Amino acid sequence: EPEVTQTPSHQVTQMGQEVILRCVPISNHLYFYWYRQILGQKVEFLVSFYNNEISEKSEIFDDQFSVERPDGSNFTLKIRSTKLEDSAMYFCASRQILNTGELFFGEGSRLTVL
Amino acid sequence: QQPVQSPQAVILREGEDAVINCSSSKALYSVHWYRQKHGEAPVFLMILLKGGEQKGHDKISASFNEKKQQSSLYLTASQLSYSGTYFCGTELASNTGKLIFGQGTTLQVKP
Numbered sequence: 001e002p003e004v005t006q007t008p009s010h011q012v013t014q015m016g017q018e019v020i021l022r023c024v025p026i027s028n029h030l031y032f033y034w035y036r037q038i039l040g041q042k043v044e045f046l047v048s049f050y051n052n053e054i055s056e057k058s059e060i061f062d063d064q065f066s067v068e069r070p071d072g073s074n075f076t077l078k079i080r081s082t083k084l085e086d087s088a089m090y091f092c093a094s095r096q097i098l099n100t101g102e103l104f105f106g107e108g109s110r111l112t113v114l
Numbered sequence: 115q116q117p118v119q120s121p122q123a124v125i126l127r128e129g130e131d132a133v134i135n136c137s138s139s140k141a142l143y144s145v146h147w148y149r150q151k152h153g154e155a156p157v158f159l160m161i162l163l164k165g166g167e168q169k170g171h172d173k174i175s176a177s178f179n180e181k182k183q184q185s186s187l188y189l190t191a192s193q194l195s196y197s198g199t200y201f202c203g204t205e206l207a208s209n210t211g212k213l214i215f216g217q218g219t220t221l222q223v224k225p
Contacts, residue, residue, distance in 0.1 A: 031211050042116075042217045043156060043201060048210040056210040091155060098211040099143055100163060103203070105155040 002026045004106035006092050012112045016081050021109045023075045023092030031095040032075045033103070034067065036060070036088040043091065049075065082113045115140060117204045119216035126192050126223050134187040134219045136202030145178050145185040146203040146213055149196075156201060159187075192223045 005024045013019050025032050034046040047057045047067055054067065066078045075094075079086055092106040117138045124132050136145060144163050148156035162178035162185055173190045189196055199220050203213030 033212060043150075043203075043215040045212050045214060048212045050210070056208075056212055095211050098209065099205065099207070100161070101211075102158050102161060103146065103211075103213055104158070105148075107155050 002104075004092055004094055004104050006090075006106035006109050008109055009107065010110045010112070012114065013082055015084060015113055019079045019082055019086075019111060021077045021079075021090050021092075021111070023077070023106055024073055025075055025092065025094035026096070026104055027073075029094035029096045029104070031055075031098065032069070033093040033095070034077045035091045035093060035105075037091065037108075038088045046077075046090075079111075082111075084113050087111055087113045116214055117202055117216040119200075119202060119219050121219060122217070123220045124222070126221065128194060128223055128225055129191050130223075132189045132192060132221060134189075134200050134202075134221075136185045136187070136204070136216055138183045138204050140183065140204070140206055142178075142180075142183050142204050143207040144205045145176075146205065147176055147185075147187050148201045148203060148215075149198045150201065150218075151198045159200075189221070192221075194223050194225065197221055197223045 007022045032049040037043045047061045048055045064080045089108045091108045093103050095101050120135045146161045147159040150156040164180045176187045178185045199218045201215045201218050203215045
């Protein structure tokens with residue numbers, strides 16, 4: 001069964017460092033997303049991406065965050081200067097079609113900022 | 115914009131039934147239900163489209179009341195494996211397909 005894969009599974013970084021989280025969405029999917037989940041809380045939308053550009057972003061997704069799809073398969077989330085409150089599980093998700101299609105989640109990347 | 119789930123937590127004995135509700139103040143195009151176990155990714159259960167559709171999968175079913183913008187997840191004859199946190203994700207008619215998730219309902223099934 002096709003799946004969304006994410007690396008790394010866990011990253012520990014110092015405050016102020018840059019972090020890149022990587023995702024390989026399902027190959028025939030067209031819509032890509034990043035969500036985050038602070039421990040014990042709900043899953044929060046960060047950004048949606050379609051046709052090589054951001055289609056929507058939340059207020060959480062400020063100038064410290066960026067996404068790109070550099071090579072047609074990987075989908076990355078970059079946090080330029082990490083803060084303690086960026087510690088969370090980051091989920092990549094992809095979808096083949098809107099409205100009726102299932103949103104497939106990756107296993108997540110746990111980010112710990114010290 | 116965030117949907118509201120109720121109850122926040124449920125404790126059941128094996129074999130008992132539960133209902134989890136999800137309400138939105140916005141007109142929804144679809145409602146998605148996910149279950150998440152501790153430390154794992156959310157796992158898709160089902161999608162309900164506008165039109166009052168009811169779906170089922172094994173002993174888990176759901177309904178969507180378009181007039182009330184409300185969805186309910188029904189878990190019957192619960193099993194230990196049903197334990198986890200259940201999230202509803204709501205989708206408005208848009209061209210981005212983002213889901214906004216409720217705060218979750220923690221379900222614990224005891225032997």
